[in-house]
Amino acid sequence: MATKRLWHGNIAISEDGFVSKKNQKTELSNNEDWIEVHNIRNNSSAIIIGSNTALIDNPRLLVKERYIQNTKIKQPIRILFDRRGRCPNSLLIFQDQEFYPTIWITNNSSQYDQIKKIEFISFSQVFNDINSYLDTKEDYRPVLIEGGSMLMNSFVNSGFMDMLRVYQSTKKLENGTPLKLNFDKLVLQSEYSLGDGVVRTYKILK
Numbered sequence: 001m002a003t004k005r006l007w008h009g010n011i012a013i014s015e016d017g018f019v020s021k022k023n024q025k026t027e028l029s030n031n032e033d034w035i036e037v038h039n040i041r042n043n044s045s046a047i048i049i050g051s052n053t054a055l056i057d058n059p060r061l062l063v064k065e066r067y068i069q070n071t072k073i074k075q076p077i078r079i080l081f082d083r084r085g086r087c088p089n090s091l092l093i094f095q096d097q098e099f100y101p102t103i104w105i106t107n108n109s110s111q112y113d114q115i116k117k118i119e120f121i122s123f124s125q126v127f128n129d130i131n132s133y134l135d136t137k138e139d140y141r142p143v144l145i146e147g148g149s150m151l152m153n154s155f156v157n158s159g160f161m162d163m164l165r166v167y168q169s170t171k172k173l174e175n176g177t178p179l180k181l182n183f184d185k186l187v188l189q190s191e192y193s194l195g196d197g198v199v200r201t202y203k204i205l206k
Helices: 030-044 051-057 122-135 150-157
Strands: 007-013 017-022 047-051 077-081 102-106 116-119 143-145 164-167 186-194 199-203
Touching: 007 017, 007 150, 030 164, 030 186, 030 199, 047 051, 047 150, 051 077, 051 150, 077 122, 102 122, 116 122, 116 186, 122 150, 143 150, 164 186
Parallel strands: 007 143, 007 164, 047 077, 047 143, 077 102, 102 116
Antiparallel strands: 164 199, 186 199
16 A cells, blocks of 8 residues: 655745736746755656646746756656636647646546546545556655645645745745735744745644
8 A cells, every 4th residue: 555645835935925926927936946846846746736827837847957966857747727627738738748747637628638637526536536646657756736825725725735835035026916825724844044035844734
């Protein structure tokens, strides 16, 4: 029987507590943070983002070689939470399926070529379906959630996420999308400087 797979989150915020400018791709991480994040990705079985992140940032959601040293790269499965089916198949996360598979979590009836689709019924059902799929791949590494504020808070409240990493930049945005989390469920575990920013890690109460 497989050991319990950890689910952990990662999010970056500005010095004044915003995740991004409203509906704009916003760069907050410094180089040191990107190195850590890509090493976390490389040690994850899957990476999850939400539809807002996919539509605004349009990431490929891959481990980038320039941030990894002296370690073999193993690309994680890409997972897109898109319950309303807003994301077109032209997005980068849907490309190169023969090399970098994507799972589409959606209630949209559309079918995209080569894309594995999981219907969203509940968080517990999706959690179990993803874990079961990764078990078939015999990949028991952690699952990483890299969504925005809304998706991250949903996972915090779901009881299925174990840890959360928050990188706080020295950049100020003054306005935008604020980080809204249920901090009653977060217990600070560590805090350390990373370049000119700060990383805080939290245990999530079940």
